[in-house]
Amino acid sequence: MNTRFLETLVVLSRVGSFRETAQVLNATQAAISQRIASLEDELGVDLVERSSRRLELTAAGEQVVRQAQRILELERALVASTRPEAPPAGRVRIGVIESVVRTWLSPLVQQLARRHPQIDLDITVDTARNLQEQLRQHKLDVMVQNDPYAPAVGTLDHRVTPLCEFPLNWIARPELVRRHGRLTLDDLESVPLLTFSRTSSPQAHVRALFADRQVEPRVCNFPSVESIIQLVRDGYGIAAIPPVFVREWLHGGELEQRAGPVLPAMTVTAISAADASPAVRAAQQLTAEVVRAYCAQQGAPWVRSLAEPFDDQQMLSPG
Incomplete structure (x- = not known):
């Protein structure tokens, strides 16, 4: 057969x-x-x-x-x-959110090419919701994103590797809002709020802050991190994004972090099928290693590592 x-x-x-x-x-x-x-x-x-x-x-x-x-x-x-000593080989399709592109995707691609040259890497960049659908349809081997993935909860069908946690902060040009004190919901209602795509968890968290308010906030959703950064630099609104994305402009004084209503951090995980090939397991293991190194380089205020040494026998589930 x-x-x-x-x-x-x-x-x-x-x-x-x-x-x-x-x-x-x-x-x-x-x-x-x-x-x-x-x-x-x-x-x-x-x-x-x-x-x-x-x-x-x-x-x-x-x-x-x-x-x-x-x-x-x-x-x-x-x-x-x-072939126990054979190096991992074959095509590995990895789907990532754009936040990964702005942080540690480049080191991952370089390390995979150096450590596992026989792995043929295929990268897809999309929203978390679209990546989840592609993983469900087996169009991806590994998904790296920050939203809950229901099929992986409470089962042994998936290997879930926690990677890192990006804090979400309010970022704006200094002259956009009053300089003294914490941002209030009244402050945030007065300007456009810039955050991730309409289906993302950060967007839902921003809207949830105003659930009991009379005024509907002006939440602008963008799948492109670059668009959010450019608009906040132009003074269009206040962004709810990880500060590490705009670290250079924060240091230069063009942008500033503002204390305000607390938003949950973005928790990024890598998810694959439990019965994935050795090449997929190797790619997921190396992803965890690269993220640990990235987090150590950036420092805890900017990003916190959740990645532990990869245990090929352990099947994890989120939460």
């Missing part, structure tokens, strides 16, 4: 369409359909319910998927056992 066909069925069961399965496996849709048809001929049962408008597995298909997952896991273990 061709294990590639079994892998195709497993991916199909997860993403729910022939088209997306073809994208995940870098094949044509016709090739995916042929693999499933060949598997059905070999097993003598229908695996996919083709009369339904929405792709669904038959009862036999669901049973085969469960067995196929075990077979594929055994195959990976067998290959690894015969």
Whole structure:
């Protein structure tokens, strides 16, 4: 039996369409359909319910998927056992939020190239919500982001590595708001508030501050960190972002941190499937190492490391 066909069925069961399965496996849709048809001929049962408008597995298909997952896991273990000293190799698709791009993505890419030259790195930058959907559809191998990921809570299906914690502070040009005392909600209602995308946790935390207020705050949402920084430097509004993003302008006096209503820190984690390949595990392990080094270099007031030495036997879940 061709294990590639079994892998195709497993991916199909997860993403729910022939088209997306073809994208995940870098094949044509016709090739995916042929693999499933060949598997059905070999097993003598229908695996996919083709009369339904929405792709669904038959009862036999669901049973085969469960067995196929075990077979594929055994195959990976067998290959690894015969080549215990082989360096991690293969394509690793890592999805990151833009906050990572502004901080430690470059050191990570450089370290991966130096330590694991046989890993072919594929980087995607997107919002946390979009990255979560891509991980769910198996279009990513590792997701690095700051929002809760429900499928990883309370299960052993995912490996979750806490990485770091970015404090969120109010950042503005000195002349934009009164200089004395803490910022109040009245102060924040008087100017646009700049923060991350509409679906992000920081945006939700900013809006939650005004839940009992009569005035709706002017919250401007941007998926681009660069846009937020440029607007706050232009004096357009007050930003709720990690101060490390604008460290140079804070030191130069162009921007300043202002005490005010407290916002929860951004907790960044790396998440992958528990049965990920050695290359994916190596990339996740090195990510934790790079983040620890970055946090040590920047210092605790700017970012706090949560990364511990990677334990390949331990499956963590957030919280």
